[in-house]
Amino acid sequence: MLYVSTRNANEKVSASQGILKGLAENGGLFVPEQIPSLNISIEELANMTYQETAYEVMKLFLTDFTEEELKTCIRNAYDEKFDTEEIVPLKKAQDAYYLELFHGATIAFKDMALSILPHLLITSARKNKVKNDIVILTATSGDTGKAALAGFAGVEGTKIIVFYPKDGVSPIQEKQMVTQKGDNTFVVGINGNFDQAQTGVKQMFSDKDLAKEMEIAGYQFSSANSINIGRLVPQIVYYVYAYAKMVKTGEIKTGENINIAVPTGNFGNILAAFYAKNMGLPIGKLICASNENKVLYDFFSTGTYDKNREFILTSSPSMDILISSNLERLIYHIAGNNAKKNELLMETLQKEGKYEITSEMKEQLTDFYGNYAKEQESAATIKEIYQETGYIIDTHTAVAATVYKKYKKDTQDTAKTIIASTASPYKFTRSVMTAIDEKYKSRPDFELIDELEILSGVNIPQAIEEIRMAEICHKTVCEVEEMQSVVKQFLKMK
Numbered sequence: 021m022l023y024v025s026t027r028n029a030n031e032k033v034s035a036s037q038g039i040l041k042g043l044a045e046n047g048g049l050f051v052p053e054q055i056p057s058l059n060i061s062i063e064e065l066a067n068m069t070y071q072e073t074a075y076e077v078m079k080l081f082l083t084d085f086t087e088e089e090l091k092t093c094i095r096n097a098y099d100e101k102f103d104t105e106e107i108v109p110l111k112k113a114q115d116a117y118y119l120e121l122f123h124g125a126t127i128a129f130k131d132m133a134l135s136i137l138p139h140l141l142i143t144s145a146r147k148n149k150v151k152n153d154i155v156i157l158t159a160t161s162g163d164t165g166k167a168a169l170a171g172f173a174g175v176e177g178t179k180i181i182v183f184y185p186k187d188g189v190s191p192i193q194e195k196q197m198v199t200q201k202g203d204n205t206f207v208v209g210i211n212g213n214f215d216q217a218q219t220g221v222k223q224m225f226s227d228k229d230l231a232k233e234m235e236i237a238g239y240q241f242s243s244a245n246s247i248n249i250g251r252l253v254p255q256i257v258y259y260v261y262a263y264a265k266m267v268k269t270g271e272i273k274t275g276e277n278i279n280i281a282v283p284t285g286n287f288g289n290i291l292a293a294f295y296a297k298n299m300g301l302p303i304g305k306l307i308c309a310s311n312e313n314k315v316l317y318d319f320f321s322t323g324t325y326d327k328n329r330e331f332i333l334t335s336s337p338s339m340d341i342l343i344s345s346n347l348e349r350l351i352y353h354i355a356g357n358n359a360k361k362n363e364l365l366m367e368t369l370q371k372e373g374k375y376e377i378t379s380e381m382k383e384q385l386t387d388f389y390g391n392y393a394k395e396q397e398s399a400a401t402i403k404e405i406y407q408e409t410g411y412i413i414d415t416h417t418a419v420a421a422t423v424y425k426k427y428k429k430d431t432q433d434t435a436k437t438i439i440a441s442t443a444s445p446y447k448f449t450r451s452v453m454t455a456i457d458e459k460y461k462s463r464p465d466f467e468l469i470d471e472l473e474i475l476s477g478v479n480i481p482q483a484i485e486e487i488r489m490a491e492i493c494h495k496t497v498c499e500v501e502e503m504q505s506v507v508k509q510f511l512k513m514k
């Protein structure tokens with residue numbers, strides 16, 4: 021199977037080349053030429069481990085990997101770094117099924133893809149006889165950064181540079197990143213927001229002169245951002261696994277439609293669910309949940325994507341995004357896999373900050389339901405679920421849980437629904453605890469963590485214990501305009 025650029029029908033690459041390049045030539049994203057069908061029954065899947073399921077799904081997309089290569093990548097990724105053998109446990113609370121995607125090294129869902137990406141990347145480099153060191157360049161709104169750092173730290177032949185908005189991530193997220201060990205890791209705060217960080221990174225990726233200088237110095241860029249197909253593909257796995265698990269435990273019958281609600285930022289996680297649906301997994305609605313940065317909700321309701329608006333800092337910072345990069349893949353598909361049409365829309369986005377899709381395209385969005393949650397609504401949801409069930413969800417998951425309630429009210433749909441639970445409440449302890457009770461507002465972070473353990477009955481994760489004492493290793497802060505010179509400085513280029 022080949023991957024084609026969303027902006028150029030003639031640019032086609034193998035899976036391993038796509039993983040190495042990250043982004044296509046003119047800023048396009050790679051998409052599979054055809055979405056493959058699941059060629060194994062749900063009954064068979066129901067008896068498989070997470071790792072076995074991962075192989076069955078990923079082999080359909082990464083067709084130039086040998087069985088041995090792919091199985092080795094999977095084995096190295098989904099191991100004891102996860103604190104449960106199930107890898108992604110499913111917990112029922114009220115009438116929804118929470119798919120806990122946060123049992124990896126950094127207790128957020130980015131681990132699902134970023135624990136395997138370094139292995140896919142190194143394997144891809146070997147396959148394509150790459151001699152250069154791979155430099156991973158990443159912009160993060162919080163969770164990607166640490167998950168990528170953890171994934172790449174100490175991986176031979178790679179360096180990783182992470183940019184994050186200095187005042188746009190939670191204190192725990194920041195501490196997790198700046199305490200990262202490993203000679204090949206670099207962490208930089210920028211005086212700007214996530215979109216500026218992401219735009220800066222994208223510019224470096226498409227800068228041909230910089231690429232030449234890098235080549236001379238023995239480096240080449242690759243991306244760990246969710247635009248890399250090496251991140252998208254592993255994310256399809258858990259939807260397939262969760263469905264089969266629900267069949268196995270008798271929650272649903274084979275073939276029964278379920279909905280999937282996803283707290284959405286860059287549109288990667290929900291796009292993976294869309295791919296799962298298109299592979300034949302019985303999924304009804306894809307419920308796209310936004311926080312107050314509701315560009316996607318507006319897009320689904322009006323057909324116009326418009327990022328010209330105030331950027332709002334919320335308590336779900338990993339969803340504070342005005343340009344959802346992965347939406348481009350959906351746009352390409354609903355344009356009839358038409359790179360020209362998509363390219364025009366993306367040019368309009370770049371020039372005017374907005375674009376409008378045709379009514380024909382809009383008609384193809386019926387798989388999706390979009391809505392958003394206000395800050396107080398999400399906080400109220402955390403409190404309500406805790407009071408009714410004792411289960412504590414994080415601020416991002418709360419956005420999806422809130423939107424799911426709105427969905428039920430709007431549609432009366434009673435199909436079983438999986439909510440992608442994207443972070444451990446321990447990662448956003450302050451917001452979570454104050455949602456439960458205002459009295460926690462003025463207490464220090466680590467006191468709240470101990471309190472959360474008592475309320476939830478869930479042990480403090482290793483990832484949190486680690487940073488209590490850890491020393492700060494990264495102190496660089498720069499302006500948006502300085503990003504490129506900071507990169508050169510780290511790589512000791514002139």
Ligand SMILES: *Cc1c(COP(=O)(O)O)cnc(C)c1O
Pocket residue numbers: 128129130163164246283284285286287288289290338339416417442443
């Ligand atoms: C990244 C992230 C999201 C958003 O996922 P996308 O794939 O970017 O839509 C939601 N919640 C958490 C906790 C995240 O880290």
